[in-house]
Amino acid sequence: MISISKEAQGHFVKLLAKQEEGTNIRVFVVNPGTSSAECGVSYCPPDAVEPSDTRLPFDGFDAVVDEESAPYLEEAEIDYVTDQMGSQLTLKAPNAKARKVADDAPIVERLNYMIESEINPQLANHGGQVVLLEITDDG
Template sequence: MSNITITETAQTHFANLLSQQAEGTNIRIFVVNPGTQNAECGVSYCPPEAVESNDTELPFNGFSAMIDELSLPFLDEAVIDFVTDKMGSQLTLKAPNAKMRKVSDDAPLIERVEYLIQTQINPDLAGHGGHINLVEITEDGVAIIAFGGGCNGCSMVDVTLKDGIEKQLLNMFEGELTGVRDATEHNRGDHSYM
């Protein structure tokens, strides 16, 4: 069973929307291109005739969320919220596993490090148009990474590496990783963030 959270405010929002639809209409939560860097999550109406036999039904207060078999593992730990601020109201859907399936705690170190990079580090770097790739983990436990996008050639790359990425990776994999090293040939250009 997938672990999907729909907050109380989001449940109320969906119940209000669904009250204006044909009886028996629920919501569908899905991932387009799951397990890829192009993964996109979405929510849509799901009339009774659109329910598939292999869908998973998650009952909520006044409605159900239907999830197709392919999307289900990629929506594990997803959180749907309805937030209101000065700018208005909006529905948010955070699905940390949409681009990459969650790996088990006993998976090889390289898979666990790659998972953390794709789900926690790269989403932060994406705000500056950047990302990192894991090149390898050496026999002595050093993660070799390469910066790309806006991080390549950025004047802040050393700070990002030492104070951000290295700290995060060494804390998460204490006793397994001994360091993090940048293998990028930094070329400053129009693509560089700073």
């Protein structure tokens, strides 16, 4: 589901060492499946884990994912990159705005995926958005 680089894992272990024992990280998506979807990482204290959450074990901690965010975090990657400008945590989640659909999925699903993944991100730069209302026999 989520891959976390060794560098990012080391970064999380250092951060979590300063937190209450048993604290993990939570990876989530706000407004999943929409053009305004945003991903985040936060601390997840032991009492904040829900029965429906998925726990992904890593070296020294777990990544906790809520049920709603899980499908949108497929193929997500977290990395910790250092360059001449400093260090930063990066989270790439290609399915956060729209889940991938199968090639044989209904035309409505395939069009919605194309709109959400290709068209709306470009229109959002200008404050726009497209929504598929219906497909008729006339085209």
